[in-house]
Amino acid sequence: MTDPLLAPETTVRDIAARLPGAAQIFRDADISFCCGGALSLADAAAKAGLDLAALTAALQALIDRAGRDAPQATPELIAHILDRYHATHREEMNFLVQLANRVETVHGDHDEAPLGLTEILLALRDDLETHMSKEENLLFPAMLQGAGAVLAEPVRVMAEEHAVTSDLLRRIEHVTHGLTLPEGACGSWTALYTGLRKLCDDVVAHIHLEETVLFPRALAA
Known part of the structure; x- marks a missing residue:
């Protein structure tokens, strides 16, 4: 079906x-x-x-x-999200911001240069950090305590923030021309787009896991 x-x-x-x-x-x-x-x-x-x-x-x-390999128990699922996504996003974002800035500075006069990418990545880094901190300090502890249906409003807010994150991912796709490398792209440019492809895919997977598995499960507790 x-x-x-x-x-x-x-x-x-x-x-x-x-x-x-x-x-x-x-x-x-x-x-x-x-x-x-x-x-x-x-x-x-x-x-x-x-x-x-x-x-x-x-x-x-x-x-x-999607979600087939997600842990079945909520504590293990939250631990998986924290390790696989929160920690990974934080580890990768700073490196990608620096790399984007380098590519824009060196290749800014190229017709296919990703102009504005550094600014978008800085916005995404701030967006993710704020969102993940809310989850770590408020939402996830409440879920682990079995708060259940009273979390409906916080979960709704998290979903709204996910939409903002998704818009930033679309802006990355736009300024990078669909993450398409120009002919003869240097190693830094290649590494940047390879890293961005992984980051964007990871963020979508992160959001999907929360919205389709974790949030419904927690609300039903």
Whole structure:
């Protein structure tokens, strides 16, 4: 059965923001989910000359896999999120900010230079740090105490913040031309886009795990 997220009228922007791995499928198919993100899945498939059913099946396979390896117990799941995502985001963000600044400084006159990327990454770093700190200091401890349905409002706020994060990821896609390297890109530029691809995919997976597994489970406790 096809997930409602993959309805033909759903925009590719929404799918890329909510489904881990969808961004890479869209990149490989030359489907833009930043500038052309307002296109529906059906229209994007048609524009790219792809069979909608085949594209939908590939995306559905991602849904079937997503969260499959997540720990079943809430304490272990939270520990997994803290280790796999929170710690990893913090470790990678500073390096990517420095690398982006280097590429913009050295290659700023290149036609395909990712101008404005450093500023976006600084905003993303601040956004993630603020959001993760709220989870670590308030939300996750309350979940571990079994607060249950009283967490509905904090969870709603977290979901709103996820939407802001997703918008920053789309801005990264935009200024990097879909994370496409120019011909003859130097090692720093290559390392930057490789790191950004992993970061963006990780952030989407992080959000998906919380919104589809952790939050519903905690609210039902």
